Structure formats: structure tokens, C-alpha cells
Amino acid sequence: MAEQQLSEEHGDDEPAPPAETIRARLDRTALAFPDREALVDVETGRRWTWSAPAADVDRPARGLRALVVRPGDRVAVWAANCPEWVLTQYATARLGAVLVSVDPAYRTREPAYVLRRAGVSVLVAQPSYRDGDHRAMAAEAATDCPALREAVWIGEPGRHRLLEEPERTAEAVDPDGWMHTGDLAVMRSDGYLAVVGRIKDVIIRGGENVYPREVEEFLHTHPAIADVQVVGVPDEHLGEEVCAFVVLRDPAAALDIEEPAAFCRGRLAHDKTPRYLRVVPGFPLTAGGKVRKTELRDLAARALAR
Structure with missing residues (x-):
């Protein structure tokens, strides 16, 4: 039986292919x-x-x-x-x-x-x-x-x-041609920007800015919470209050506002601690899979108006 050998075929090396993007x-x-x-x-x-x-x-x-x-x-x-x-x-x-x-x-x-x-x-x-x-x-x-x-x-x-x-x-788009995306970002030490939220999502509670993403990331560490979205709701005295929508790890479990409030106490500023809590099975999503926070704000406002 003849010995099998590897074979290859390639074109001419000259001229070399251009190094061009x-x-x-x-x-x-x-x-x-x-x-x-x-x-x-x-x-x-x-x-x-x-x-x-x-x-x-x-x-x-x-x-x-x-x-x-x-x-x-x-x-x-x-x-x-x-x-x-x-x-x-x-x-x-x-x-x-x-x-x-x-x-x-x-x-x-x-x-x-x-x-x-x-x-x-x-x-x-x-x-x-x-x-x-x-x-x-x-x-x-x-x-x-x-x-x-x-x-x-x-x-x-x-x-x-x-x-x-x-x-x-x-x-x-401003007169110089810059598009304002509405994102809030910080410059990291490696030179990249990290998006930390959206300007329109910022909650202004009693004159203090509350950034929902910061509160969400903290509440994600709560052992009973699988997912969370934080929005602002109208408040007669402070302008806005903080409302958290949460999805529980155990759908059959219960969670009231006192437990997350105690979890936040001493670890999160009082202004950032949610005053209202809504337990939901999931969040309304766009076609791209992004949470529709506008719908959550409307849902919370309607619930509080009852």
C-alpha cells in the first residue's frame, strides 16, 4: 500500500497580496x-x-x-x-x-x-x-x-x-455635529468609557441625584432577588421617590419593603434606599431585549395613585 502524503496547492507568491484593510x-x-x-x-x-x-x-x-x-x-x-x-x-x-x-x-x-x-x-x-x-x-x-x-x-x-x-x-445632534446619546458614563483607568446609566433615568429626590443603576447593582447582591429595575415615581414633597421592581429567585416566596430597606441600611445612602417595592414575574422588554423603564414608571405611578 502506497504511503499517504500531505499535499497542498497555492498560487504565486508574487506579487504579494496587499496589506490593506x-x-x-x-x-x-x-x-x-x-x-x-x-x-x-x-x-x-x-x-x-x-x-x-x-x-x-x-x-x-x-x-x-x-x-x-x-x-x-x-x-x-x-x-x-x-x-x-x-x-x-x-x-x-x-x-x-x-x-x-x-x-x-x-x-x-x-x-x-x-x-x-x-x-x-x-x-x-x-x-x-x-x-x-x-x-x-x-x-x-x-x-x-x-x-x-x-x-x-x-x-x-x-x-x-x-x-x-x-x-x-x-x-x-448639536450644531457641531455631536450626537448626544443620553448615556451617563465614566472614564476608566484603561481609557475606555463605561456606561453607568441614562440621563433620563436619573431620579431627583429632594434635590439629590439618584442613579438607578447604582441602586440596582447593590440590590442584586440581596440573596432573594434574581433581577431588579429601579425607577423614579412622583412624590408631592420630594419631587420623586425611589421604586424598585424585583424578580425573586423563588417565585413562591414573598418580599416586602422592610427587608430590602433593612438590607440597605448602613450600606446605601438613605436617599438611594427604595421607598416602594413591587414584586413582578418579569419586566416589559423592547424587541432588542432592553427593559422598558417608561412602562415600569407608568405602572408604579398608577399603583400609587389608587
Whole structure:
């Protein structure tokens, strides 16, 4: 029997492949062939020259940057062939992010597996494909994907409406072109920003600022609490009071406000200690898996008004 040997085949070593990033190649091609046709969407009749995609890539890149996408982060595209797919691909290259392709024909368990294993933090998706409801499936998949923090829907009217409303645009984008995301962040010693909350979520209790995330992280250490969300509710004397919505580790157990209050005493400032407590089975979520704090605030306000 003849001895088996490994074999290989490769092309010529000369000329060496260029050491060039996708981002650099796109910019170079746009400069060399600005008026040549680069992308055609037959279904809608949209056409781009090479100069146009290079400019249009900047918009989704800025949007992803506003979502705190950093080099090495995973961004998934869950869509059929469309121009937004191509633009997102180049946008991730601009940021140094990793593009993860998700088959648009996948159903709930399949995208959840891909998103979880790849550690995807942002999902760019069509709302639906054929008979599949991507919104519903993404909401379900988000519960199994801890890294996933945002879903951006291709063609979703709400995502484009801001561009058509100058007043709202002026609120978010200042005259120098800086977009104000509404995030609260601190600069870490390693030079990275750590998001610690949202400006609109800050509770002003008797003139003191209470940051819900700080209270939430502390209450997470309570042995009976599996999850917690903190919101502000109207108060006649102090302006706002602190209300905690909690999910218990044991659904059959009970918890009243006195126990968390005692747990906070001496370990958390009095201003930050929740005055109200609501035990719930879960929290209302967006399609991207983010908690709808507005709904929690409304729920608490209605309960207190009774």
C-alpha cells in the first residue's frame, strides 16, 4: 500500500497580496472610480456610484458607534440581500467590528444559538422574512443572549423619522455635529468609557441625584432577588421617590419593603434606599431585549395613585 502524503496547492507568491484593510480599500476605490456604478438594488431601483457607498457607510458607522460598538465587538446582520446589508458590512469594517452573518431563513432557536455563541452585541435585522417574524424571534432570542444589547431594524419608520423632524434632530445632534446619546458614563483607568446609566433615568429626590443603576447593582447582591429595575415615581414633597421592581429567585416566596430597606441600611445612602417595592414575574422588554423603564414608571405611578 502506497504511503499517504500531505499535499497542498497555492498560487504565486508574487506579487504579494496587499496589506490593506477593507475600510482602506473602499476609500481608495471611491477616490479612483467615484462615478462608476458600485451597487444596484433592482427591487427599489436605487443605484450607487462608488463615491456614494463610501459616504453612506459613514451614517451606519456613526449609528453603531453611538451604540458603543468598539473594535472587536460582534455585529450581526439578519437579512436577505439588500443594500443595507452591504452598507452595514462596510460600516463594521470602518469601526473594526466583526460582522456575523445570520441566515434570514433561521427560526427562533437557530438565531439564538448563533447570537449567543458569537457574543453578538448589536443585531441589524429585517423586521420579517418570508413567513418569519424577526421581531418576535429576536425578542425571544434576547433572553438567551446576555451580550445582546440592541436591535436595529432595517426600514423601521421610527429609525428614520428623526431625520425628518428638525426639532427632534436638534435635540439629539448639536450644531457641531455631536450626537448626544443620553448615556451617563465614566472614564476608566484603561481609557475606555463605561456606561453607568441614562440621563433620563436619573431620579431627583429632594434635590439629590439618584442613579438607578447604582441602586440596582447593590440590590442584586440581596440573596432573594434574581433581577431588579429601579425607577423614579412622583412624590408631592420630594419631587420623586425611589421604586424598585424585583424578580425573586423563588417565585413562591414573598418580599416586602422592610427587608430590602433593612438590607440597605448602613450600606446605601438613605436617599438611594427604595421607598416602594413591587414584586413582578418579569419586566416589559423592547424587541432588542432592553427593559422598558417608561412602562415600569407608568405602572408604579398608577399603583400609587389608587
